[in-house]
Amino acid sequence: PSSFSAVPTTTTRITPAYSSPHTAITIPLTILSWNISNAQPSSSSPNPHQRARESSRLIRLACLEANAGTPPSSRRPSTSSTSSHGSRTRQPPPDIIALQESPYPTWGDEEFGSSGYVSMGTQMTHCGYVDLLLRSELARTSRPLPLRVGAQSTQQSVISDIAVNLPSVATTILLPNRTRVAVSSSHLAPFKENAALRAYQCQSLMKILSDECDNCIVIGDMNMRASEDKMVEKFDNKSWIDAWKECGSDKSVKFTWDSFVNNYHDGGFRFKARFDRCYVRGGGNDGLLGVNYYGLMGNRPVGKEDGGGSRGDYLSDHFGLVVKVDVGGTATVSEEEKKEEIVDLSGDD
Numbered sequence: 277p278s279s280f281s282a283v284p285t286t287t288t289r290i291t292p293a294y295s296s297p298h299t300a301i302t303i304p305l306t307i308l309s310w311n312i313s314n315a316q317p318s319s320s321s322p323n324p325h326q327r328a329r330e331s332s333r334l335i336r337l338a339c340l341e342a343n344a345g346t347p348p349s350s351r352r353p354s355t356s357s358t359s360s361h362g363s364r365t366r367q368p369p370p371d372i373i374a375l376q377e378s379p380y381p382t383w384g385d386e387e388f389g390s391s392g393y394v395s396m397g398t399q400m401t402h403c404g405y406v407d408l409l410l411r412s413e414l415a416r417t418s419r420p421l422p423l424r425v426g427a428q429s430t431q432q433s434v435i436s437d438i439a440v441n442l443p444s445v446a447t448t449i450l451l452p453n454r455t456r457v458a459v460s461s462s463h464l465a466p467f468k469e470n471a472a473l474r475a476y477q478c479q480s481l482m483k484i485l486s487d488e489c490d491n492c493i494v495i496g497d498m499n500m501r502a503s504e505d506k507m508v509e510k511f512d513n514k515s516w517i518d519a520w521k522e523c524g525s526d527k528s529v530k531f532t533w534d535s536f537v538n539n540y541h542d543g544g545f546r547f548k549a550r551f552d553r554c555y556v557r558g559g560g561n562d563g564l565l566g567v568n569y570y571g572l573m574g575n576r577p578v579g580k581e582d583g584g585g586s587r588g589d590y591l592s593d594h595f596g597l598v599v600k601v602d603v604g605g606t607a608t609v610s611e612e613e614k615k616e617e618i619v620d621l622s623g624d625d
Contacts, residue, residue: 301453303603306343308370309461309552310335310574310596311497314379314404318578319542320589327583334582335591336387342573342598343367370598371411374461376497377404384409396420401443401463406496408445408461421446421458421488425480444481444496448489453605455564458489462496474499475507482508482516482555491565491603492557497594499551508555519554519599523570532572532595539588554599569600 312335317327346367373393378384381398384407388395394415396408410418423442446460460481465473478498485492494516500508508516520530532552535544558565575595578584 300604300606303451303453303455303605305372305457305601305603306346306367306370307372307374307459307493307495307554307599307601308339308342308573308596309374309376309495309497309554309599310339311376311463311552311592311594312378313540313592313594314377315383316379318540318589318591318593320539320586321578321583322585322589323583327578330583331591332383332387334578336391338574338591339373339388339596340369340391342596343370346569346571346598346600369411371414372459373407373409374459374495375405375407375409376401376461376463376594378407379404381405381407383407396447397445399423399441399443399445402466403463406443406445406461406463408447408459410447410449414449414451417450418447421448421460421484423460423481423484425484442477442481442484444477446481446485451603451605453603455491455603455605456489457565457603458485458492460485460494460496462494462498464496464498464500466499468501470499471501471504474504478508479511482511482557486512486515486557490557493554493565493599493601494556495554495597495599497551498553500553502550508553512557516555516557517567519556519567519570520550522556522567526570529570529572532597533593534595535593537588538590538593538595539586540590540593552594552597554597556601564604566602566604567599568602569598571598572596573598 315331315335317324317331321327344367348367373388375384378398385395388409392412393409394412396410396415396418397420398405398407423444423446425440425442443464444460444462446458448456448458450456462481464477482494485494509518530550531548533549535546536548556565556567573596574591577587578589578591
């Protein structure tokens with residue numbers, strides 16, 4: 277079977293025991309983030325012309341299957357690389373897909389709309405577009421967040437004094453347990469010399485999200501270097517948590533760029549980096565949002581059955597992230613819900 281075979285849409289249902297009008301419900305969310313390199317073929321592809329025709333389909337199927345080999349949501353942190361041939365129980369597709377370097381604004385809608393996803397908007401960046409896709413049942417209770425900020429000078433980079441759009445897309449989601457979560461997909465400024473600009477972009481984004489919601493998820497290709505970790509970790513009274521570190525700093529899933537094994541680009545300097553990040557902010561003292569899983573996807577070469585066969589042939593120059601969070605909350609239960617004794621998170625899919 278193909279290593280990128282599609283995952284059938286499944287229904288997630290919670291059956292709580294109602295002992296009062298206010299029932300505590302924890303809702304798991306799976307978030308995928310991937311810089312897809314404009315869906316262009318790898319330089320190591322045996323047949324670049326065929327890959328160019330197939331890339332979009334293979335990327336879509338890889339995203340839909342990225343959660344298949346991961347463990348079910350739990351309160352215990354865990355770390356491992358995801359695998360489409362894992363022996364674990366098959367999990368449903370991701371709830372949220374954050375894309376970077378999408379080739380054009382409507383690409384996400386075109387590729388994922390038929391699989392039950394809705395784009396919350398796109399934004400042009402220094403390379404391609406960022407997109408944020410939600411399962412349709414989440415999209416129905418979501419509201420896009422505007423991300424225009426007043427530009428300012430930084431130590432190493434100067435931006436003109438006009439309002440600019442951050443290289444991100446963000447939305448708020450009202451979950452069935454009445455907890456509101458803000459989520460963003462980002463592609464921050466590249467290159468080492470733009471660290472100050474990245475700090476401005478990242479902190480501006482985090483402030484907008486945290487002003488809107490207590491529970492926040494910032495994910496994407498942040499282009500950050502290790503020396504920039506403290507900038508985020510100290511921001512806003514240390515309220516933002518690095519998901520990779522929260523799950524044990526497992527070195528086997530640390531690097532999202534590894535040109536020693538991924539020969540996507542022909543030639544060039546070989547190095548490893550943790551460009552792609554996920555930061556969460558969890559409801560202040562209430563601790564409503566917790567990370568319980570961090571893994572990689574897109575970190576296996578394309579198989580022969582999908583037109584690959586080279587050890588260095590990958591679908592993108594980046595590996596993607598799969599992050600699972602649990603979101604707590606107390607829902608007010610109606611008389612009708614008490615009779616049905618079920619909360620349906622699946623919508624019509």
